[in-house]
Amino acid sequence: MDINTAHRIKKSLLKALTLIGLFIAMAIICLPGLWIVLNSLRPTVEIMAKPPVWIPRELSFDAYVAMFSGVGQGGIPVLEYFRNSMIIAVTSTVIALVVGMAGGYAFARYRFPFKTGWFLGLMLTRAVPGIALSLPLFFVYAKLGIIDTHFGLILAYVAMNVPFTIWLIDGFFRQVPKDLAEAAQIDGCTRWQAFWRVEYPLARPGIASAGIFAFLTSWNEFALASQLTRSTDSKTLPVGLLDYTAEFTIDWRGMCALAVVMIIPALALTYAVQKHLVSGLTSGAIKG
Amino acid sequence: MKAWRLPPPFLLLLPAVIVLAAVVIIPLLLSFWSSLTPFRLTRPDSIYQFIGFRNYERIFTDSEFWIAFGRTVLLLTFALNLEMILGLGLAMLVERATRGQRILRTIMMFPMMFSPVLVGFQFKFMFNDNIGLINNALQSLGLTDQAIPWLIDGNLAFFAIMVAEIWSSTAVFAIFILAGLMAMPRDPLEAARVDGCTPWQTFRYVTWPFVMPFAFIAMTIRSLDVARAYDIIKIMTDGGPAKRTEVLWTLIARTGYSDAKMGMANAMSYVAILLSILFTFMFFRQLAKARAQIAAEW
Numbered sequence: 378m379d380i381n382t383a384h385r386i387k388k389s390l391l392k393a394l395t396l397i398g399l400f401i402a403m404a405i406i407c408l409p410g411l412w413i414v415l416n417s418l419r420p421t422v423e424i425m426a427k428p429p430v431w432i433p434r435e436l437s438f439d440a441y442v443a444m445f446s447g448v449g450q451g452g453i454p455v456l457e458y459f460r461n462s463m464i465i466a467v468t469s470t471v472i473a474l475v476v477g478m479a480g481g482y483a484f485a486r487y488r489f490p491f492k493t494g495w496f497l498g499l500m501l502t503r504a505v506p507g508i509a510l511s512l513p514l515f516f517v518y519a520k521l522g523i524i525d526t527h528f529g530l531i532l533a534y535v536a537m538n539v540p541f542t543i544w545l546i547d548g549f550f551r552q553v554p555k556d557l558a559e560a561a562q563i564d565g566c567t568r569w570q571a572f573w574r575v576e577y578p579l580a581r582p583g584i585a586s587a588g589i590f591a592f593l594t595s596w597n598e599f600a601l602a603s604q605l606t607r608s609t610d611s612k613t614l615p616v617g618l619l620d621y622t623a624e625f626t627i628d629w630r631g632m633c634a635l636a637v638v639m640i641i642p643a644l645a646l647t648y649a650v651q652k653h654l655v656s657g658l659t660s661g662a663i664k665g
Numbered sequence: 666m667k668a669w670r671l672p673p674p675f676l677l678l679l680p681a682v683i684v685l686a687a688v689v690i691i692p693l694l695l696s697f698w699s700s701l702t703p704f705r706l707t708r709p710d711s712i713y714q715f716i717g718f719r720n721y722e723r724i725f726t727d728s729e730f731w732i733a734f735g736r737t738v739l740l741l742t743f744a745l746n747l748e749m750i751l752g753l754g755l756a757m758l759v760e761r762a763t764r765g766q767r768i769l770r771t772i773m774m775f776p777m778m779f780s781p782v783l784v785g786f787q788f789k790f791m792f793n794d795n796i797g798l799i800n801n802a803l804q805s806l807g808l809t810d811q812a813i814p815w816l817i818d819g820n821l822a823f824f825a826i827m828v829a830e831i832w833s834s835t836a837v838f839a840i841f842i843l844a845g846l847m848a849m850p851r852d853p854l855e856a857a858r859v860d861g862c863t864p865w866q867t868f869r870y871v872t873w874p875f876v877m878p879f880a881f882i883a884m885t886i887r888s889l890d891v892a893r894a895y896d897i898i899k900i901m902t903d904g905g906p907a908k909r910t911e912v913l914w915t916l917i918a919r920t921g922y923s924d925a926k927m928g929m930a931n932a933m934s935y936v937a938i939l940l941s942i943l944f945t946f947m948f949f950r951q952l953a954k955a956r957a958q959i960a961a962e963w
Contacts, residue, residue, distance in 0.1 A: 536685055629790065
């Protein structure tokens with residue numbers, strides 16, 4: 378066997394291993410999700426069956442119909458929850474990203490006194506256990522009268538997301554060479570233009586990943602939402618999930634159906650934001 | 666006359682500081698005060714009764730607290746390291762894929778779309794000893810003929826929680842590391858290939874130093890989240906069976922709400938915050954070192 382054949386075999390072997398690894402990883406990731414979808418479509422008797430029923434005998438959308446059929450007929454106010462979740466998650470993500478970009482840029486590009494202290498201090502605000510925070514926050518919110526409002530939750534989620542959007546966006550601005558922005562300024566751009574035309578596109582993967590993470594964090598947050606919301610005016614989907622639990626029983630089928638409703642928008646959004654994970658640097662427009 | 670202006674970095678950081686002050690600092694001061702009182706939710710007046718550091722003294726001699734503390738550190742160490750290794754592997758696998766990358770990236774983040782509450786319910790159901798997916802699968806495959814009591818046996822329950830935790834959060838590492846890989850300039854990689862590096866050497870000396878900062882940022886975020894959120898454990902076992910999976914946050918919640926000793930719970934929280942500070946500081950040091958290695962200025 379000459380060296381070329383050996384090399385070729387080795388290469389295709391490596392490729393096959395990559396594919397197998399990828400397949401196994403994806404299977405493990407997807408299985409619980411598929412299980413949820415399947416369980417939302419079949420009768421509870423089958424979910425609880427012993428011995429297990431692997432291949433469903435009948436599929437129906439009953440759980441979904443029931444869920445949307447309105448309060449009092451076995452349904453839950455899912456549209457209101459959905460609307461609240463959407464408004465709160467999107468608004469808080471956008472604000473957190475803007476604040477995070479400003480802060481991240483400050484850390485990446487300027488020197489100022491106590492920089493390390495500020496940087497660590499920011500992240501430490503996220504170290505506070507929910508329980509030490511949620512009750513006093515409840516008191517403060519009650520005094521201000523913003524319990525059970527969108528604004529209250531948005532404010533809380535922005536505060537929750539800002540520390541890491543700053544850390545992450547700072548990390549990505551650091552990867553952008555300083556010379557690039559300086560070169561743009563020499564070429565006649567203002568600092569502001571240099572930022573938007575040169576530095577921002579290059580840091581985009583970081584901003585996109587921070588955005589995805591921030592959105593999913595607020596979309597899924599439960600502990601604060603369950604404390605700071607009271608009614609359908611501001612209850613979010615994760616809180617709504619508990620509508621399906623009684624003291625000793627859990628309506629698995631209904632819960633799975635609501636889970637599917639929760640996951641689909643997140644999935645769609647993540648898929649849409651995907652393309653920004655690739656920066657201008659890799660597309661070859663600018664060489665680093 | 667020129668108006669006095671704040672220097673730009675402070676101006677840029679101002680919004681962040683304002684939001685954090687409003688939502689975190691003020692409630693934090695309130696809860697710190699209450700940790701110095703025998704505050705009970707059932708007796709709101711007790712918040713005005715100052716008892717100094719008595720709550721803290723009691724905690725330091727409370728073995729239950731320290732066991733929970735140790736278990737939290739154990740969970741953090743194991744889960745975080747495994748998540749980072751798996752996340753790195755996943756990110757590199759996905760980055761290597763030539764086709765369908767967008768779909769793969771979306772699937773990769775799939776577990777992040779599960780609310781922790783949902784993950785808790787989901788894995789509680791899957792690990793159910795009687796009708797759960799995992800026991801059913803094991804029995805159908807003939808690997809075992811009796812039901813394994815995943816959530817009832819203390820050691821297994823801890824393992825089950827770890828599985829749920831790792832399943833749900835590996836994606837966080839994967840997404841940040843992948844974004845780092847995507848932002849990585851190609852020239853050093855080509856240079857390494859021209860210089861005749863083996864794939865391992867290329868990874869070790871070119872790729873890894875570059876993505877390391879992002880891995881540490883993810884570590885910091887995750888360590889703080891694991892140390893503060895409690896949805897998954899609360900729902901899966903609520904610290905049981907017989908306190909074998911009791912971690913700091915379930916203990917704090919139980920003390921605060923079930924036993925109604927809010928002052929005590931807040932004192933515990935402050936000791937727990939020390940743990941988070943330690944972890945954050947540790948990861949920050951590593952982050953700074955990793956950045957020094959790729960000659961980034963701090």
